[in-house]
Amino acid sequence: MKARINFKYILGFALVVLLMSSFMTPAYAQKKVQKSPGGYHGELDFPISWKRYYPYAEWTKIMHDIQKKYPRLADIQSIGRSRMGREQYMITITAKSTGKHQDKPAMWVDGAIHGNEVNGISCSLYLMWYLLTRYDYDKYVHDLVDNCTFYILPGLNVDANRSFVEFPNTANNPREPYRPEDNDGDGLYDEDRTEDVDGDGELSVMYIEDPKGEYKLSPDKRRFILVGDPKEEGMRFRRLSPEGYDNDGDGMINEDDIGGPDPNRNFPYGWNLPAGNPYPMSEPECRNVFEFQLAHPNIFASFHYHNAGRLIMFQAPLAVKRQALSAEQRQRMQEMLNQRLEAMRRTDKYAQLFNRQVAPQYQHDLDTQTEIVTMGARILKNYRAVFGGLSGQAHAATYHMLGAYSYLIELWGSPAFDADVDGDGRVSDEEYLKWIDVELAGEGWITPHKFNHPDFGEIWIGGSRKKHTQRTPPARYIEMEAFKNAQFVMYCASQFPKVEIDDVTITPATHNLYWIEVAVKNERVYPTASDRSIQLKRTVKDKITLTSSDNISLVKIPEGTTTVDPQHYRAQCESITEKGTEFRLKGKQTLRFAALVKMDGSQGWLEVNVESQHGGKDKKRIKIKLSD
Numbered sequence: 001m002k003a004r005i006n007f008k009y010i011l012g013f014a015l016v017v018l019l020m021s022s023f024m025t026p027a028y029a030q031k032k033v034q035k036s037p038g039g040y041h042g043e044l045d046f047p048i049s050w051k052r053y054y055p056y057a058e059w060t061k062i063m064h065d066i067q068k069k070y071p072r073l074a075d076i077q078s079i080g081r082s083r084m085g086r087e088q089y090m091i092t093i094t095a096k097s098t099g100k101h102q103d104k105p106a107m108w109v110d111g112a113i114h115g116n117e118v119n120g121i122s123c124s125l126y127l128m129w130y131l132l133t134r135y136d137y138d139k140y141v142h143d144l145v146d147n148c149t150f151y152i153l154p155g156l157n158v159d160a161n162r163s164f165v166e167f168p169n170t171a172n173n174p175r176e177p178y179r180p181e182d183n184d185g186d187g188l189y190d191e192d193r194t195e196d197v198d199g200d201g202e203l204s205v206m207y208i209e210d211p212k213g214e215y216k217l218s219p220d221k222r223r224f225i226l227v228g229d230p231k232e233e234g235m236r237f238r239r240l241s242p243e244g245y246d247n248d249g250d251g252m253i254n255e256d257d258i259g260g261p262d263p264n265r266n267f268p269y270g271w272n273l274p275a276g277n278p279y280p281m282s283e284p285e286c287r288n289v290f291e292f293q294l295a296h297p298n299i300f301a302s303f304h305y306h307n308a309g310r311l312i313m314f315q316a317p318l319a320v321k322r323q324a325l326s327a328e329q330r331q332r333m334q335e336m337l338n339q340r341l342e343a344m345r346r347t348d349k350y351a352q353l354f355n356r357q358v359a360p361q362y363q364h365d366l367d368t369q370t371e372i373v374t375m376g377a378r379i380l381k382n383y384r385a386v387f388g389g390l391s392g393q394a395h396a397a398t399y400h401m402l403g404a405y406s407y408l409i410e411l412w413g414s415p416a417f418d419a420d421v422d423g424d425g426r427v428s429d430e431e432y433l434k435w436i437d438v439e440l441a442g443e444g445w446i447t448p449h450k451f452n453h454p455d456f457g458e459i460w461i462g463g464s465r466k467k468h469t470q471r472t473p474p475a476r477y478i479e480m481e482a483f484k485n486a487q488f489v490m491y492c493a494s495q496f497p498k499v500e501i502d503d504v505t506i507t508p509a510t511h512n513l514y515w516i517e518v519a520v521k522n523e524r525v526y527p528t529a530s531d532r533s534i535q536l537k538r539t540v541k542d543k544i545t546l547t548s549s550d551n552i553s554l555v556k557i558p559e560g561t562t563t564v565d566p567q568h569y570r571a572q573c574e575s576i577t578e579k580g581t582e583f584r585l586k587g588k589q590t591l592r593f594a595a596l597v598k599m600d601g602s603q604g605w606l607e608v609n610v611e612s613q614h615g616g617k618d619k620k621r622i623k624i625k626l627s628d
Helices: 002-024 056-069 119-134 139-147 158-166 284-294 327-344 360-380 394-400 429-439 475-494 531-536
Strands: 074-081 087-093 106-111 149-153 205-209 215-217 224-226 237-242 299-307 311-314 384-387 405-411 449-453 457-461 500-510 513-522 542-548 552-555 561-563 572-575 581-583 589-599 603-612 616-625
Touching: 056 074, 056 087, 056 119, 056 158, 074 284, 087 119, 087 284, 106 119, 106 475, 119 139, 119 149, 119 299, 119 405, 119 475, 139 475, 215 237, 284 394, 299 394, 299 475, 311 360, 360 384, 360 405, 360 475, 360 531, 394 405, 405 475, 500 603, 500 616, 513 542, 513 603, 542 552, 542 589, 552 603, 572 581, 581 589, 589 603
Parallel strands: 106 149, 106 299, 299 405, 311 384, 572 589
Antiparallel strands: 074 087, 087 149, 205 237, 205 457, 215 224, 311 405, 449 457, 500 513, 513 589, 542 581, 542 603, 552 589, 561 572, 603 616
C-alpha cells in the first residue's frame, strides 16, 4: 500500500511538473514562424484598433501594456518631462537575449514634434506594435529585433499633442509647446484663444449677415463663396473670424492664442532667433531628446514624423560652391539632369537623382542617401524625396551634429492624389467636397448653421472641413500610412552595416613563411560609419586583428598597401599590423587585407577578427599545415 501511495505521489508530482513546464517554457520564433503571406503573423496577440487617434493617457498606457506583454523585447522609460510636467515616454525594442540595446546599431524614431501632427504618434506606435507582435512569426522582423535597437518616442510635444486630440482645434493648432506669450502686448498671456463657440467639437469660421458682405451661400448651401456680381440680389455675409470670443474686451478675437516657439526650429544646428526663440534647446521637450541622442552614440539613423505633404525629406551633405554659371548654363545643366533621370526611370520608375555637388569626403553619404530614398519612394509609393531643411530642425542636428543619417517624413498631406479628379495638380473646393462625400460619406464637412453669439448676436458658423480631413488623415487611412512607413523604417534598419569575413586564403611564400589574405565585406547599403561622423570624429574605426597559436608569429611588413602576387599587382591588399589595422567599409564594399606569418613546426592555427562599432563582429579560425 505504501509503495502504491508513493507511486501515485510521484506520478502526480511528475504531471504537475509537466503541466507547469508547458506554461513556463518560452515561445521562440522558430516554433511560430509563418511563411505564408496569407497566414497569421501575431496581429491578435496584442490587438489594437488603428481606426482612431489616441489621447495621451491612452497611447502611453498602450506602451506600458505592450511592454509588459513582451518584457524580453522591450523596456520603457521617460526621457524627461514637458513644460507642463507630462512624461515623454520612450520604448526601447531589441531582443535582450542577443545583447544590450546600447551595443547594437540603433534607429531613433519620434513623432509629432508639432502638436497638431499627431499621425506621427500613430506611425510610431504602429512600428512598435508591428515589431513586437510579429517577432515570433516573421523572420525578417525577428532578425531586425535581434540585431538592432529601436528607440521609439511616439509623442515629442506631448502637451500640445494631448490638446489637439482631446479638444476642438483647427487643423493647424496647437503647434508649439505651451510656453506662455503675450501676443497682443496687453500684459496678459494666452488669454484670447480660439474656442468652440457652438460646442460641436470642431472649430470653423464665423460669418454674419451683411447686405454689403462679399460672401453668399453656395447653391448647395454648404459653403460660403464670393459674390461674383455686386448687383446680385440675395442674402450676403461678412466674414468675422475663426470661432471664438473677445475674452479680454479689446475688440479682437483669438489674437492671443497659446504661445511658444516652433519646436522644430529649436535644435542647435542652423538655429536662428526669429524661428527658434529665445535660445537653442530652450524647450525641455527638445532638450530631453537631444541629450538622450548625445548619450547614445549607437544611434545610426533617425526618423522624424511630421505632416503634411507626402515627402521624404532627407539630410544630405551641404553643397559646395560652384563656379558662377550663367542662367543659360544652369538651365542646360538642369536639362541634362532631367534627361539622365528620365533615362534611369525607364528601368526603375522610382529612381532618384539630385542636382547637388558635395565635397569629395562626403560623396558616399550623398550616394548612400540617394539609394535609400529611392527604395523609400518605392515603398511609400506617392511620396517625393527632397533635401531636408537646416534651420534648427531636429533631423538637421541628427546628421550634421551627431553624424547619424536622418529622415523627416511629411505624412499624408491632403487627399490630393485621390481628390484631384481633373488632374490639374490641385484640389478645388468642389473636388474636396466630392471626396468627402464619396470617401467619407459626408462626415468630414461642417455645414453652415445659425448660432447666437454673445458678442455679435445671430451669426452663421461652418462652411469648412473638419479637423481630421486636412493635415491629419481620417481614421480609415491611419493604418495605411502607418504600415507603409513602418516598412520604410524597417528597410533602413535592414541596411545597417554588417561586417563579415568573406574568405581567408593561405599561400605558401617560402620555407616556413605564409601569406594570409582576408576579404572583409559589407553587403548592406549603409557604410560602417557615415562620412559626417568621420569628419566629426564621433566614430570608432573598424579594425582587423590576428591571433594565433604560439608557434605562429607575424612578420613585420611595411604598413599600407602590399601585393601578395607580383603577377597580379592590381590586386593590392592592406597590410595587417601587429596591433591590428583600422579601416572603414563603405556600403556594398569588400576590402582585402594581407599578413605574412612565420610558422615553427608542422601545424598551427590562426584566427582573424574584425570588429565594427556599427557593423558588428566576425571571426574565422583556420588551420595551417606544413603541406599547405
